[in-house]
Amino acid sequence: MKTILIPLSVVAWLGAGFSVHAASTIDLTVKGLITPMACTPTFVGGGLVDFGKISRNDLNLTKGTRLPLHYLTLTVNCNGAARYALRMRDNREGTGHVNSEIFYGLGLDHSGNKLGVYSLTFDPAQTVADSVPVIYGTESTTGGVAWRTSNSNPIDIGSRSYLGFTDQVGSTLGPSAIQNLSATVKLEATINARQNLVLDEETPLDGSATLEVVYL
Template identity: 60%
Template sequence: MKLIPTALTAALLTSMATCALAASTPNLTVNGIITPAACTPNFSSNALVDYGKISRQDLSIDNRTRLRNESLDLNINCNKPVRFALIMRDNREGSAIVNSEIYYGLEFDRSGNKIGMYSLQFDPANTVVDAWPQVYRTDSTTGGQAWSTSRSSAIPIGAQSYLGFTNVAGSTAGPVAIQSLSSRVTLVTYIAPTSTLDLTDDATLDGSATLEVVYL
């Protein structure tokens, strides 16, 4: 007789466990689109900017020192017209002397001090896209959901904001389809004050970033 209540209790516990399990198992949905479009970005000079040896006496003790600007040619060629944007990832994240999405780090000296930072400036005036008479830039801080008013002013390529291109001034419609883009971009580099650096030995500038093409 004692076996019956025990069996009923076991059955009840099993039922409760089943209900709890069903209530805590959400569905996972995976979406995506495979596109035949393909764009290939390339920098001139093998994407290398070399400042060579920089003398300590040419650097400021108490202020950041801006090095000479360097330029690279950026070419993006697509196999068909496609809407895309650019974003850049810092491979030396955490080493820039200013915490901002537009600045990328130059690594650390032997004592772990941040050596400097750089930005990559994009200028529509130095850009040719297909047969457009003029190029305008537009950017998005919402992953492409909304776009800033397109304009002709220069802007640094960011690590969190999309940079897109259009041939329409004053537009918030976002980028238009492009097959070929050529631009002269400018590297702007700053070295930290020498009072904050360990210069008992060479400090090596070792910046590295990856430019990404984001298909829209």
């Protein structure tokens, strides 16, 4: 029995020793690419949307109240033709009463209730890029690995997806290289149902988001 058990224990020990040795080191590789490209996004007029004073009595009791549409002009100017995409980061994350990447929060009332949401919609038909006669929109939900077939449909900009533009219809290759872009963007805001809010004092809408240019 000992002549059988001793070799087995040695084999087990050697196997364990080999496993530990094989896992004792690991390599880390850090990569990146510094590009000379630089693009500056700008909302004409400073990117401020002010709905003014809204009476609580004008808000729907049991469902959301849509506020009047607002339109903004966005320009993206680069120091050369560049492939890039756009995405938004919500600076009031967690304050929207609808959970979706295309909706951004409007802050909280003094009791911590969620005031509402807003969205930004890009329309390729209202977008001009360089001297290209027609622009199409495309979108990636995989960080730019794969792109939706480009078309002329309006697109809501999201916080977890990329939005880009191309001069090629029906393409899955992603955005074209663009130097100067101008787009009319629709902003739509909805206030939460009045029954879900405490509005016994003046309550400011406090939406804030950051538009980011992602270089591809």
